Amino acid sequence: MAPVIKDSRELEIMRQAGRIAAEALYRVGEMVRPGISTLELDREAERIIRSRGATCEFNGYHGFPANVCASRNEEVVHGIPNEDTILEEGDIIGIDVGARYQGYVGDNARTFAVGSISAECQDLLAATELCLTLAIETIGPGVKVWEVSRAVQEQAEIGGYGIVREYAGHGIGARMHEDPQVPNYVDSGPKGGSVTLRPGMVICVEPMLNIGTAEVRVLPDNWTVVTRDGKPSAHFEHMIAITGDGAEVLTRYSSEETAVG
């Protein structure tokens, strides 16, 4: 299917959906500390999202049984929040939040340090976020999707990280996953990378980097994706609108912004 072009009304709603998802992610990030369970993080995200008049997009999505994804250490993505998963000093925890507001979806993710973490994990987090930043800098009208993918891949390879290939960024709008796919590497085949970005398209870019092998597998819960070698993995994601002359990140939030309630 061709990517959906959003009009200004839709973009304004997506701005609000993105802001709600970003606020929930930010607030949950502030709660991350040793001793907290991933279920507590899930509940707080749900509370914030609902208080803003939105719903938790992940809950029930293909049967997903929670409000956010919480993926710790060797878990790459799609970890299921759980009262028995208690964060410990030195862990890293990836949180992915999706909110649906007035018919449109906001989606973003970030990996947080739990207390003080190893230098190796600090580097992983910084590298993954840098991949996302550099990818966003390439985005604008007339740019091919593969150019965005290449920005992620080149930076990841500088650090020698494994790039997860089974999961990718995506177009987003009234549905969480729309065309085009936005892979984190440049594929040799004629896949989604040939799509040209145009004003009004909205995409999610979400690099997933592993300290070791790029290979992953899915746990018997049928959701949690883990690295095959058990080494840590990080995941950062923003939702970005293509504008007339560049890009607008729709999922930024910081404590300096006015918080209501």
Ligand code: MG
């Ligand atoms: Mg996504």
